[in-house]
Amino acid sequence: MIRSPIITVMEQAARKAGRTLVRDFGEVEHLQVSLKGPANFVSAADRRAEETLHAELSRARPDFSFLMEERGAVSGKDASNAWVVDPLDGTTNFLHGIPLFAISIAHVKDGVPNAGLVFNPVTDELFVAERGKGAFLHNRRLRVAARRDLANCVVTCGIPHRGRGDLALFRKELAVIQNQVAGLRRTGAAALDLAWVAAGRFDAFWERNLSSWDLAAGIVLVREAGGFATDIDGGDAILDKGSVVAGNEEIQRALLALLKSA
Numbered sequence: 001m002i003r004s005p006i007i008t009v010m011e012q013a014a015r016k017a018g019r020t021l022v023r024d025f026g027e028v029e030h031l032q033v034s035l036k037g038p039a040n041f042v043s044a045a046d047r048r049a050e051e052t053l054h055a056e057l058s059r060a061r062p063d064f065s066f067l068m069e070e071r072g073a074v075s076g077k078d079a080s081n082a083w084v085v086d087p088l089d090g091t092t093n094f095l096h097g098i099p100l101f102a103i104s105i106a107h108v109k110d111g112v113p114n115a116g117l118v119f120n121p122v123t124d125e126l127f128v129a130e131r132g133k134g135a136f137l138h139n140r141r142l143r144v145a146a147r148r149d150l151a152n153c154v155v156t157c158g159i160p161h162r163g164r165g166d167l168a169l170f171r172k173e174l175a176v177i178q179n180q181v182a183g184l185r186r187t188g189a190a191a192l193d194l195a196w197v198a199a200g201r202f203d204a205f206w207e208r209n210l211s212s213w214d215l216a217a218g219i220v221l222v223r224e225a226g227g228f229a230t231d232i233d234g235g236d237a238i239l240d241k242g243s244v245v246a247g248n249e250e251i252q253r254a255l256l257a258l259l260k261s262a
C-alpha cells in the first residue's frame with residue numbers, strides 16, 4: 001500500500017463519495033421496476049458524488065485546479081497541479097443496477113498523470129498508484145499479466161454507442177482482433193478496464209473517444225503495474241487524443257499493430 005499524503009487525500013475523498021454512491025445504487029435497484037425508471041435519480045447521484053469529491057479534494061488542497069466531468073475545468077491558484085475526476089464511471093451500468101462502476105481520481109502534475117485511484121465502492125476494491133511507487137489493490141502489489149501470445153489473451157474494449165464514435169471502424173477492428181484472441185469483453189467502465197489490466201485480469205484494453213477523466217488515473221495504474229499504455233497511434237497523447245491501447249509490452253505492441261492493420 002502507498003502511504004503518501006496525496007494518495008491519502010484521494011482515498012479519503014473516494015471513500016466518502018463511495019458511501020453515497022452505494023446508498024444511491026441501492027435505491028436505483030428498486031427504481032428499476034418503476035415506469036419512469038431511475039434516469040433522473042442517477043444524474044442526481046452522479047452530481048452528489050462529484051460535489052462530495054470536489055468538497056473533500058479542495059479542502060485538502062485548496063489551490064489545486066480541477067477537471068471534473070460535470071463541472072468541467074476549474075482553474076485554481078496552482079495551475080500546475082490538477083485533480084482530474086470522474087465521479088461515476090460506468091453510468092449506464094449504475095443505471096441498470098449492474099455493480100460495475102467506479103470513482104476515478106487522478107492527480108495530474110504539469111499535464112502528466114502522477115497518481116491515480118480507481119474505486120468500485122460495491123466490491124470495495126480500491127486500486128491506487130503513484131509514479132515511482134507502484135500500483136496496489138489494498139496490500140497487494142499489482143503486475144500486468146505476463147502472457148505473450150495474443151491467442152491466450154482476454155482483451156477488453158469500448159463499443160461506440162448511440163451514434164458516438166466510429167462504429168464502422170470499430171467493426172473492422174473487431175473483425176481483426178476477435179480472430180486472434182481468447183476472449184473479448186466490454187465492461188462499460190473504462191477506468192475499471194484500465195485498473196483490471198493493471199491487476200492482470202485483462203491482458204489488454206483499447207478504446208477511442210474517451211475523456212481525460214476516464215483515462216488519467218487508469219494509465220498511472222497500468223504503467224506502475226509494469227504495463228504499457230499509448231494512444232491509438234502508438235504515441236504519448238492519450239489524454240489529448242482520448243484514445244488508449246494498454247497491456248504488457250508485447251501484447252500492447254501486438255494489439256497496436258492489429259488495430260493499425262484494420
Ligand code: IPD
Pocket residue numbers: 086088089090091092158159187188189190191207209210214
Ligand atoms: C463511459 C464509460 C464507458 C466508455 C464510455 C465512457 P461514463 O463513462 O467509461 O466504458 O465506453 O465512452 O463515456 O459516461 O459512464 O462516465
Ligand code: CA
Pocket residue numbers: 086088089090190213214
Ligand atoms: Ca467516464
Ligand code: CA
Pocket residue numbers: 069086087088089090091
Ligand atoms: Ca461519468
